Amino acid sequence: MKTSIIILTYNNFLYSKKCIESIRKYTKRSAYEIIVVDNNSKDETKNWLSRQKDIKKIYNSTNLGFPKGCNLGIKAASGSEMLFLNNDVVVAENWLSNLKKCLYSNSEIGAVGPVTNRCSGIQQINVKYNSLVEMHEFSKKYNISNSRKWIKTDKLVGFCILIKRVVMEKVGLFDERFTPGNFEDDDYCLRIRKKGYRLFISRDTFIHHYGCVSFGNYGYGKLIRTNKIKFEKKWGKRM
Numbered sequence: 001m002k003t004s005i006i007i008l009t010y011n012n013f014l015y016s017k018k019c020i021e022s023i024r025k026y027t028k029r030s031a032y033e034i035i036v037v038d039n040n041s042k043d044e045t046k047n048w049l050s051r052q053k054d055i056k057k058i059y060n061s062t063n064l065g066f067p068k069g070c071n072l073g074i075k076a077a078s079g080s081e082m083l084f085l086n087n088d089v090v091v092a093e094n095w096l097s098n099l100k101k102c103l104y105s106n107s108e109i110g111a112v113g114p115v116t117n118r119c120s121g122i123q124q125i126n127v128k129y130n131s132l133v134e135m136h137e138f139s140k141k142y143n144i145s146n147s148r149k150w151i152k153t154d155k156l157v158g159f160c161i162l163i164k165r166v167v168m169e170k171v172g173l174f175d176e177r178f179t180p181g182n183f184e185d186d187d188y189c190l191r192i193r194k195k196g197y198r199l200f201i202s203r204d205t206f207i208h209h210y211g212c213v214s215f216g217n218y219g220y221g222k223l224i225r226t227n228k229i230k231f232e233k234k235w236g237k238r239m
Contacts, residue, residue, distance in 0.1 A: 003079045004073075005023060007037070008069040010039040019087050027096050037069040040061060067175060067176045082165060083160070085159070089160060091207045092135070092206060092208070094145065105150070111161055117129075121155070135208050155189040159209050
């Protein structure tokens with residue numbers, strides 16, 4: 001089974017390059033395809049992408065934001081599951097194989113996510129390292145598959161979410177009302193649960209997350225408040 005890894009880019013070339021190079025280094029080549037949806041980057045991103053033969057590329061003429069970009073990636077994907085990965089992530093040893101073991105351990109599990117050094121909620125763990133070299137040393141010892149570390153959750157944070165294709169076919173695309181981004185992951189997780197599937201955190205899987213890179217120019221706090229109101233209006237519930 002092949003995983004479609006969908007990554008959105010908008011400038012921040014060095015982060016995207018690190019992310020993709022880490023996938024290549026720490027993932028079995030036959031296990032995945034990379035789909036990059038570029039939201040009209042103005043830096044070196046598009047030039048670099050054009051030279052990468054192992055990547056499916058989608059170039060947007062304007063910045064469509066995260067939900068719309070992900071939906072374009074979904075339509076281009078051929079994998080048996082889809083993994084939505086922020087471009088400011090660096091993956092580590094056993095990351096994808098561990099996530100897939102958790103995902104396919106039970107037919108009722110619809111989506112899974114890892115733990116990291118920086119995100120909201122319980123997927124953030126307390127870990128300290130001073131370089132990516134030290135991070136990989138930590139991850140090599142940490143990323144040992146262990147089903148006792150898998151825990152059920154009500155939501156997964158969108159920096160890295162692995163979802164079965166069969167689940168996505170039932171749930172549908174990301175809700176584009178949350179453009180340019182934020183709360184589309186909360187919304188999608190709730191929709192997965194309403195279809196009768198469960199969400200799990202694979203606490204035996206660690207990846208590095210720089211955090212808040214892509215939304216730095218949008219006014220992050222205001223964006224969260226705006227989309228929180230949209231989410232509450234859609235579902236009739238307060239977050």
